[in-house]
Amino acid sequence: MKRKVHFLFYMFAAMSIIFMDQRVAGAFTGHPIKVDGATNDWTGIAPAEPNTWTISNGEYIWEDAKGDDTGNGKYAYPLNKALKGGCDIREVRLTYDDKNLYLMIKCDRPGEFWTPLRIVGIHKEGAAGGMTVLAQGDVNEPNFDKGVCANLKVSPELACQYVIAISSSAYKGRIWDEKGGLVARKEGDKKDTPGFKVEGTNWNSVEVGIPLELIGGSPAGQVWDVIVAVGQQDFDVARKIDVDASEWNGGGGAPNNSNPYVYDLAGADKETQEKEIGSYNPNAPFGLPDGFAVIEKSFLKIDFRYEGPGKLSRRGEDGEGAGFLPGAGVFFPALLSR
Numbered sequence: 001m002k003r004k005v006h007f008l009f010y011m012f013a014a015m016s017i018i019f020m021d022q023r024v025a026g027a028f029t030g031h032p033i034k035v036d037g038a039t040n041d042w043t044g045i046a047p048a049e050p051n052t053w054t055i056s057n058g059e060y061i062w063e064d065a066k067g068d069d070t071g072n073g074k075y076a077y078p079l080n081k082a083l084k085g086g087c088d089i090r091e092v093r094l095t096y097d098d099k100n101l102y103l104m105i106k107c108d109r110p111g112e113f114w115t116p117l118r119i120v121g122i123h124k125e126g127a128a129g130g131m132t133v134l135a136q137g138d139v140n141e142p143n144f145d146k147g148v149c150a151n152l153k154v155s156p157e158l159a160c161q162y163v164i165a166i167s168s169s170a171y172k173g174r175i176w177d178e179k180g181g182l183v184a185r186k187e188g189d190k191k192d193t194p195g196f197k198v199e200g201t202n203w204n205s206v207e208v209g210i211p212l213e214l215i216g217g218s219p220a221g222q223v224w225d226v227i228v229a230v231g232q233q234d235f236d237v238a239r240k241i242d243v244d245a246s247e248w249n250g251g252g253g254a255p256n257n258s259n260p261y262v263y264d265l266a267g268a269d270k271e272t273q274e275k276e277i278g279s280y281n282p283n284a285p286f287g288l289p290d291g292f293a294v295i296e297k298s299f300l301k302i303d304f305r306y307e308g309p310g311k312l313s314r315r316g317e318d319g320e321g322a323g324f325l326p327g328a329g330v331f332f333p334a335l336l337s338r
């Protein structure tokens, strides 16, 4: 009996090595997530150091610093206590399987149920084109289907093929393509795009599931630069940040309102993101993207290429590039259950 167990063990080990060898570049996966708002299926271990990333259990994990929800360094929240807080990014996680991309974005808890507007831009390295003003829409007629009016611009090197926005504690969502065309919506009604899921059970975290076919296919074998920005929402577009804070609007912005309406970014330290959010032209005419701040360094670089055995978990600072591999546990149970 014991010998048979040993034999089975070696057979499974041999099979798993053969299986692994067949997983050529780009053939690996992360793992499925149940998009139900409960985050206990994100099993990777977050890095201990703020503003660093790791790959753990098939998840890319960015741990953002606490208390860097300062925008250009001077941003203040609105005075109404319901709108105090909620835009301090704490953690961003990303994984995928053969059907969906999954995101989890955790922020601090707002004073009331006014959970924030989370904006995610995806730049696929090597892709041509892309949008640099992230799903702005029409500032004179704000409409969540058209964009978020956040005055958020990225450098041409980060031009996005897709932009995703998540709004409010009703956990609504939109996805736009690089021309600003609406790709998917989740409003909680009959017109929702099948498979696009946004759920939360508290006011901190949100889980998002995006069918890969909606965003140009699997990330396997590619390198993605992912911009994550968080501001407050006002009828599902970005809540204005004025010169002076008022009951319902934040302060610390520009007289022409060309400043980005986001308090925190992922991917860089406080100093870098404050400089980038503050890089707008305060004298440019209202609403013209020429005067918008440009985000160049505050993004997550996620490398989905297979880099060979022995790189199951690597840790690093922003911009070093990351391997993205599943733990052996992803496929071992599948073999053992046959």
Ligand SMILES: [Ca+2]
Binding pocket: 033, 034, 035, 036, 037, 038, 039, 040, 041, 207
């Ligand atoms: Ca879940």
Ligand SMILES: [Ca+2]
Binding pocket: 064, 065, 066, 067, 068, 069, 088, 089, 090, 264
């Ligand atoms: Ca933060």
Ligand SMILES: [Ca+2]
Binding pocket: 064, 065, 068, 089, 264, 265, 266, 267, 268, 269, 273
């Ligand atoms: Ca940050």
